Amino acid sequence: RLLHVVAHGAPTELYVERDPDEARRLLGVPRGVPVMSTFGLLSEGKGIELALQAMALLKDEHPRLHYIVAGRTHPEVVKRDGERYRLGLQAAVVDLGLADRVTFLDRFLELDELAALLAISDVVCTPYRGEAQSVSGVLTFALAAGCAVASTPYRYARDVLADGAGLIVDFGDDEGLAGAIHDLLDGPTGTRARAAARRMSASMAWPTVGAALRSVLTTARRSTMPIPDTAVSTSPARRAPSPDTEVGTTHLRMLCDDTAILQHAHYNVPRVEDGYCVDDAARMLPLAAHLFAATDDETWHVTVGRLLAFVRAAVGDSHGLMHNFMGWDRRWLDEPHPGDHVGRTIWGLGELIAAEGSFSAEARELMDQLAPAVSPAWPSKTIAYASLGLAAAASVDPARYDDLERVATTLRDWVPGHRSSWRWCEPRLTYDNARLPEALLRVGHRLQDDSLVERGAVLLQWLERLCRRGDFYRFPGHRGLDHVRQLTWSGDEQPLEATAMADAHHAWLDLSADPGSAAAIERAWSWFLGNNRIGEVVADVAAGAGFDGLGSGSVNKNRGAESTIAFHRCFITRSAARAAFTSDVTTSDEAVDA
Numbered sequence: 001r002l003l004h005v006v007a008h009g010a011p012t013e014l015y016v017e018r019d020p021d022e023a024r025r026l027l028g029v030p031r032g033v034p035v036m037s038t039f040g041l042l043s044e045g046k047g048i049e050l051a052l053q054a055m056a057l058l059k060d061e062h063p064r065l066h067y068i069v070a071g072r073t074h075p076e077v078v079k080r081d082g083e084r085y086r087l088g089l090q091a092a093v094v095d096l097g098l099a100d101r102v103t104f105l106d107r108f109l110e111l112d113e114l115a116a117l118l119a120i121s122d123v124v125c126t127p128y129r130g131e132a133q134s135v136s137g138v139l140t141f142a143l144a145a146g147c148a149v150a151s152t153p154y155r156y157a158r159d160v161l162a163d164g165a166g167l168i169v170d171f172g173d174d175e176g177l178a179g180a181i182h183d184l185l186d187g188p189t190g191t192r193a194r195a196a197a198r199r200m201s202a203s204m205a206w207p208t209v210g211a212a213l214r215s216v217l218t219t220a221r222r223s224t225m226p227i228p229d230t231a232v233s234t235s236p237a238r239r240a241p242s243p244d245t246e247v248g249t250t251h252l253r254m255l256c257d258d259t260a261i262l263q264h265a266h267y268n269v270p271r272v273e274d275g276y277c278v279d280d281a282a283r284m285l286p287l288a289a290h291l292f293a294a295t296d297d298e299t300w301h302v303t304v305g306r307l308l309a310f311v312r313a314a315v316g317d318s319h320g321l322m323h324n325f326m327g328w329d330r331r332w333l334d335e336p337h338p339g340d341h342v343g344r345t346i347w348g349l350g351e352l353i354a355a356e357g358s359f360s361a362e363a364r365e366l367m368d369q370l371a372p373a374v375s376p377a378w379p380s381k382t383i384a385y386a387s388l389g390l391a392a393a394a395s396v397d398p399a400r401y402d403d404l405e406r407v408a409t410t411l412r413d414w415v416p417g418h419r420s421s422w423r424w425c426e427p428r429l430t431y432d433n434a435r436l437p438e439a440l441l442r443v444g445h446r447l448q449d450d451s452l453v454e455r456g457a458v459l460l461q462w463l464e465r466l467c468r469r470g471d472f473y474r475f476p477g478h479r480g481l482d483h484v485r486q487l488t489w490s491g492d493e494q495p496l497e498a499t500a501m502a503d504a505h506h507a508w509l510d511l512s513a514d515p516g517s518a519a520a521i522e523r524a525w526s527w528f529l530g531n532n533r534i535g536e537v538v539a540d541v542a543a544g545a546g547f548d549g550l551g552s553g554s555v556n557k558n559r560g561a562e563s564t565i566a567f568h569r570c571f572i573t574r575s576a577a578r579a580a581f582t583s584d585v586t587t588s589d590e591a592v593d594a
Contacts, residue, residue, distance in 0.1 A: 004216045009209035010144035023116035037121040039070040047127035053174035056096040070105040118145035126151045143201040148193035150180040165197040202488040208552040251545035260310040264560045275327040280561040282344040286351035320373020343385030350389025384439040391442040423462040428482045434500035441507040492549040495566040498527040518581045525574040
């Protein structure tokens with residue numbers, strides 16, 4: 001038989017960094033006061049009296065240390081003894097001279113309050129009295145919030161603190177506990193403990209634990225469970241794609257119909273009930289044109305025409321406003337509005353114009369309707385998409401330079417941050433992140449604006465360092481992040497992140513011939529083929545289908561339009577880079593310094 005261990009879980013809200021001043025205001029704790037906390041249902045087994053004795057011993061060394069004990073008395077204890085234990089603790093506080101340094105919160109903390117408490121806790125104390133305490137939600141939640149822990153040696157604490165996320169002292173040892181608290185409050189011990197807490201709790205978020213539990217239960221349902229002869233490696237496959245990899249188009253053909261391209265699929269079966277969106281049609285326009293030019297297959301010529309008709313219908317008589325969603329019954333589901341779909345349409349039209357194919361004149365007409373509406377008030381990602389389209393169109397249409405100059409005014413406000421830990425031009429990473437540096441690079445190149453190019457290079461280099469994990473990428477997940485430490489638990493990775501990274505590096509490769517960017521494109525492409533943090537393929541290469549996401553331990557094998565188009569676009573980018581950059585490419589750490 002096989003034994004599977006699934007970690008105790010913690011809510012994702014605890015992984016979000018919080019404003020400590022706001023947290024202190026919520027709980028009524030003064031600024032600048034160090035805090036130790038314990039929370040959960042109270043009973044004699046929790047050993048709070050030991051922590052109080054340790055507090056008394058620290059009077060001189062840490063006279064401002066405040067201890068918050070949060071939680072109701074256990075209901076079974078109340079039935080049997082009433083509030084005798086809590087009253088005894090409160091009496092001990094007075095006897096020990098700690099009345100102004102200990103606060104009891106006699107209530108169940110809501111998640112927001114609990115997150116605030118952990119955000120201001122310099123130390124979390126679990127001074128339980130017996131080894132039989134098999135597990136502790138308090139300890140798990142503390143680690144998820146990145147707190148240092150002082151604890152007695154119950155079994156769960158010995159297991160999860162073994163990597164240095166806290167200090168363990170003997171049961172009943174008040175002097176030892178006082179020493180542990182002192183060490184965690186002062187000097188490098190606490191810093192190391194908090195860093196270790198973040199590392200070891202990365203796999204404890206509830207979605208991650210839920211996925212692991214589902215995997216175990218799925219395995220348990222099978223009639224037989226093969227036992228491996230050797231340990232199974234959990235490290236990424238690190239296998240480079242073959243230069244001769246061929247990508248099929250079967251799945252794209254299934255998604256494209258006589259209206260546009262269907263948004264979603266259940267595994268490899270399109271979901272007609274979800275209808276269509278302009279976002280995907282705009283993404284598909286240049287891809288369909290490329291496939292027609294590369295294969296002479298008239299099916300793709302027809303597809304371009306249908307997609308253009310769909311996009312034109314979405315524009316209607318509006319100026320810079322477009323419908324986005326259409327149902328299977330060919331009825332628009334929303335009113336015309338600005339948004340990413342407008343920016344993506346300008347981008348798709350621009351690349352169609354640059355290709356100078358049979359539909360370029362029609363694309364120019366639509367571009368003339370949409371380009372004047374580009375506004376500094378648009379979100380940065382929408383402007384980035386539009387900028388990419390205008391830059392592409394300007395390569396064959398000089399009339400677009402006026403539009404580029406206008407949009408460049410906004411791009412010049414995208415200034416890299418000054419902190420080494422956060423050099424991004426926005427306070428948060430969300431989705432399709434590398435499109436921002438790509439827009440700066442391509443517009444800067446087209447306008448011969450060195451300052452834009454330099455800013456694009458700085459942003460791309462910072463994003464590269466953030467996402468690089470040896471010879472593979474770990475991209476920001478669907479939940480986003482506003483601190484580099486959050487990358488590990490930022491959520492599922494999306495295929496469009498790999499494609500955006502490849503395209504941004506392709507822009508820099510065109511400008512610099514940097515071999516590091518050639519290697520980065522290979523690395524982004526290989527993410528689809530299993531060179532990722534779980535070593536799983538994120539595409540069906542033969543069918544030409546991109547899978548919808550890379551989770552903590554598995555792949556979402558639905559094959560929607562966004563992920564499939566991203567897969568094909570990354571393949572095209574990689575092929576173009578290999579054709580333009582013929583020198584040897586390596587992904588070793590020594591050769592690549594993007």
